[in-house]
Amino acid sequence: MKPLFALCALAIIAAAAPAAAQKEPDYVTPGSVVEAAAQKEWNAIPAQDLLVMDLAPDARGNPRRVIIQLMPQPFSQPWVENIRTLARAHWWDGTSVNRVQDNYVAQWGDATEEKPLPDGVESPNASYESGLRGDALPPDVPYAFQVDPDRPSPAMVDGFPVFRGPGPRDYAGFLGGIPFAGTMTPHSSVIWPVHCYGYIGVGRNVAPDTGTGAELYAIIGQPQRHMDRNLAVVGRVIEGMEHLASLPRGHGELGFYTEEEADLRTPIVSVRLASDMAEPPAFEYLDTTSDSFARYVAVRANRDDSFYTVPAGGADLCSVQVPIRRTAPE
């Protein structure tokens, strides 16, 4: 196998091997920074924030498990509660992935649209934004990127670009491990979670409908900023994204499978909260206020090794994937 992109992989392998057993690599990669992070820099993801979706096995009989982290506070709370209720009611069991539009979304739910929802699951009259008090960045967001040219970014994320909203004091960053964008006013600010690859949102009818959470989609291509603040972002796939992204595309309107393609719908066997499982999976994420995360962002924005010789000087908010790893075996 030709060593295309090979040195970056070597760096990860080198960092994963016992440190005393070999020479330190003379370059740093995002992977080596993550491997070197201290255990205290990792935060556990609560089991009630983990959703485990088992699709029917693939044509070769291989299992297809997709694990989703639900958005923590302060993001998207009413829909997240609906999703927990739906999972506890086993509502998705027997439904299917019905829409796969290339470079856009894979979407699942009840294809018949006749399945009754559990009591209390309604389209919430809620905002896609979260309000924060004060005229500064949230105190636990030291690495937010300030888009306002009069307030330059912290040196750490100099050139960390990427989001520019409609107002003059817009910013973007990470809060509790979640990438967000926001706008500041003199005495308060609002923030919202952004759509990135693998992130989960709530399908809905035309506004003012906000969706219930029974119909969900995952981003399988270039994230689109016009979806932010118009649809509820409720989670992200943290394992098994390939099982959604590699599904055959639909050829009906908006990528829905046509009636002739109805057999391409992928059956959903079950969806459960990890907190309701006998042998739950467990994960942790790299604290986005940690020194290692800051270093990870800087290295990602300025690759400098034997393969990448011209640093970009910046990275898209969505390309800075928050490191997440298993703490319980599969």
Place this chain on the structure above:
Amino acid sequence: MKPLFALCALAIIAAAAPAAAQKEPDYVTPGSVVEAAAQKEWNAIPAQDLLVMDLAPDARGNPRRVIIQLMPQPFSQPWVENIRTLARAHWWDGTSVNRVQDNYVAQWGDATEEKPLPDGVESPNASYESGLRGDALPPDVPYAFQVDPDRPSPAMVDGFPVFRGPGPRDYAGFLGGIPFAGTMTPHSSVIWPVHCYGYIGVGRNVAPDTGTGAELYAIIGQPQRHMDRNLAVVGRVIEGMEHLASLPRGHGELGFYTEEEADLRTPIVSVRLASDMAEPPAFEYLDTTSDSFARYVAVRANRDDSFYTVPAGGADLCSVQVPIRRTAPE
């Protein structure tokens, strides 16, 4: 079928129907702008810039044709010439897609790495950037976005954000239908094509190797700015992207198929230049200096219809997909 995302589709359908036959929709979408563009705003893509790759039929026997537009001047010329030579030599016939890494690339070429290259096909000693003279934007790039805060963007693309390179006078825009980024110095500028979803680059070994073009990859996820100027961008998929993006992911290092998964490699039946075909496909793209393209960008950055009610105020360079359409039937 539930009308999720339905009104935007209705707008496209309405615009595509005979104008006299029905009421004008009272909102504008990117699709309706493209449908309304005048024929003189479309430019033909030369047949020698079209590469037609036929993969083996899928498991159901459906054909899988991928059509690639090769980069026009001034982008990536030595590699593009190599690719034409390889296609004329039928070099890819019998090779395969060997690597599919989720949220990154699908890559194809000779899995054995022993197939001799045609005469003259070598790794060029060339730059990934193109130099331009003068201290202004290229004259035919009226819609470039100026990142320098001292030189505000044209009103048309106010808030059209997205690229921020290492220098203070960086910009991004479209030249000849191709999205690019660039840096200006007092008396000249350099520009380079950027990696977007569906764009094709040249696999290579570690620098200073630049690759020949025999090993190619397509972006199948979030585009990564650190790839720009470190790898040659030589084209983009303009039809059939789903046949690459929906392939099963590889589980070897970097997403290569392992030996146990070798049967997942997708055979390439043939790769031909359209100019060498008896019945060539033909395409045209919306002139990126046209009024309709300007309107398309503005509408994409500020969706305002019954579905999208909060305008983003900007769009990523890569999310402004240049409209391309067939002019010869399939």
